Amino acid sequence: MIRTLKIIKQDFDSKIKLFNWISYIVRNMPGRIGFEARKWLVTRQAGACGENLIVWPEVKIRNIQLLKLGNNVTLGERMMIQAAGGVSIGDSTIIGPGVKIWSANHNYKNMDVPVLEQGYEYKKVIIGKDVWLGANAIILPGTVLGDKVVVSAGAVVGAKQYPEGSVLMGNPARKISQRDNM
Numbered sequence: 001m002i003r004t005l006k007i008i009k010q011d012f013d014s015k016i017k018l019f020n021w022i023s024y025i026v027r028n029m030p031g032r033i034g035f036e037a038r039k040w041l042v043t044r045q046a047g048a049c050g051e052n053l054i055v056w057p058e059v060k061i062r063n064i065q066l067l068k069l070g071n072n073v074t075l076g077e078r079m080m081i082q083a084a085g086g087v088s089i090g091d092s093t094i095i096g097p098g099v100k101i102w103s104a105n106h107n108y109k110n111m112d113v114p115v116l117e118q119g120y121e122y123k124k125v126i127i128g129k130d131v132w133l134g135a136n137a138i139i140l141p142g143t144v145l146g147d148k149v150v151v152s153a154g155a156v157v158g159a160k161q162y163p164e165g166s167v168l169m170g171n172p173a174r175k176i177s178q179r180d181n182m
Contacts, residue, residue: 019045019064028057042069050091066103070129085122085141090129096153098136101125105141123159148179 011017019041026037038055045064050071059075061067063083070091077097081087085103089095103125107118123142127133131145134153142159145151149162152169162168165179
């Protein structure tokens with residue numbers, strides 16, 4: 001029991017670990033109080049955060065200090081952001097439920113060294129303004145999505161630049177059409 005209390009004290013002495021504790025507590029709070037608590041927490045911990053943020057339940061964010069959010073951003077239920085390499089999300093962007101945004105990956109090339117010991121590669125993810133990421137899409141390190149891009153549900157978007165208004169689908173994701181002003 002004493003060992004457990006010492007571990008908890010160490011966690012509370014670390015800003016990042018304390019954030020993880022508080023995040024765990026507010027992650028599933030119901031109703032309007034839950035939305036307000038999640039918004040309050042992300043707004044205060046993110047590297048930058050605009051106005052009118054909506055954070056649905058069960059959102060998980062690692063390395064939140066490297067996350068930049070614009071105005072009117074919606075983070076969908078059960079989504080996850082790994083921001084170790086930096087993640088920037090533009091104004092009026094909707095991120096659907098279950099989306100994964102990753103900005104770090106394991107190094108793995110040297111077969112003589114276990115993957116666990118090879119460290120990480122960090123690549124910034126940039127998501128433009130007025131982007132819609134459909135449910136369960138995966139955004140990989142180094143991806144740059146231009147403004148007004150739509151990513152279909154379940155798409156796996158690799159480390160490339162995608163031009164404004166692209167509609168992406170598939171695994172690997174590819175441009176299937178272009179948005180226009182009918």
